[in-house]
Amino acid sequence: MSVMRLGYVHTRVTDLAESLKHYHETLGMQVVAEEPGKVFLKAWDEYDHHSVVLEEGGVGLVKLGYKVERSADLEDYEKRAQQFGVLTERMSKGDNLAVGDGVRLVLPSDHVVELYADVEQTGTATGVLNPEAWPRDLVGVGVPRIDHTLITAEDPVAVERFFSEVLDFRASERVVTEPGEDGDLLGSWMFCSNTPHDIAFIKGPNGKLHHFAYQLADWSEILRAGDLFAMDDVSVDVGPTRHGITRGTTIYFFDPSGNRNEVFAGGYMTFPDFPTITWTADELAKGIFYIGRELNERFTSVLT
Known part of the structure; x- marks a missing residue:
């Protein structure tokens, strides 16, 4: 049982169009999906559907997502969190675009963290068969x-x-x-x-x-x-x-x-x-x- 890595950061921005210039044109992230008032982005060397969500309306952090190794781990982490004394809530597939079932936790610091195992994988810009070292069409910094x-x-x-x-x-x-x-x-x-x-x-x-x-x-x-x-x-x-x-x-x-x-x-x-x-x-x-x-x-x- 393990948490593997940071999966996504969901943050608020005051101006979605202006923010896209920064995250796409300067940093080089790619837009993978859009919803009313939201944009989903990923970097070129990430396999999962998205890693950053921008939501129009203010500033600051909405939530963080951490990917766990197995779906069976979610119940164990949920029990541990409840024993620790923090608020927990189950999240269902579709609550977050392309993300499966999970557990939502409220930290002692009031930050929201979501744990999940399943997420749609769309692949990297270079693929997994005889890949090049980096994509030729990088934009800006080209963060990986x-x-x-x-x-x-x-x-x-x-x-x-x-x-x-x-x-x-x-x-x-x-x-x-x-x-x-x-x-x-x-x-x-x-x-x-x-x-x-x-x-x-x-x-x-x-x-x-x-x-x-x-x-x-x-x-x-x-x-x-x-x-x-x-x-x-x-x-x-x-x-x-x-x-x-x-x-x-x-x-x-x-x-x-x-x-x-x-x-x-x-x-x-x-x-x-x-x-x-x-x-x-x-x-x-x-x-x-x-x-x-x-x-x-x-x-x-x-x-x-």
Whole structure:
């Protein structure tokens, strides 16, 4: 039984047409379906039907979807979540376009997470028979896949416990006020696959999105993305630079509605026996932005 990966991010935007310019023309995602007030997109190296849903009407996160290994796992996760004490609800095939039955959970931070096993697979742009390295018709950055999200929580300890005890995630890195048992948890980076993090959360208001991220191959692609952001007048928050936490390279930027995105490359691999790395609050700036070692006010205060 396992949660395999982040499957989709469903977010609100103020202007659907303007947002499509960003997610399609700049980032290179492809529109796969439309409903009234909604657009479904996928990146070129993703097999499932979609990975991002844009819904017109405001800003911020609607919900996150995580794909589990087997349909039989859903009942077990549902029971665990109920024992933990969070709200659960069954979702049926068709509640989400192209997604099968699942379980909807409300985290201690008020975020909505959906677990599912079955989803329509439409394949990648290069296919599975003698595929090329990448498609020749990439648009903009040409992001290959979504990677992770970072949310905020009034009680990071409760959210960390939920992901650990209910969903079997492990913490790769943590930020605490001070070492030892007396230190308060300020943030946690957790994984279910072999990446540095499949979700992260920091102390802040419940229900808010800090960012969601796309994986790129390496530092040169991060720099190329930065060039394209300049060409398209994308509002850049921080970067290009490197993280201390996760060791990845990064640029943070905003979509036209103010939702923060990230392109992320590198980092280390994780395994079930990966030891948790600890950072203390006095070194947080270095942990987040290893080179500059400074946190701007916008990075910690702008949430959607």
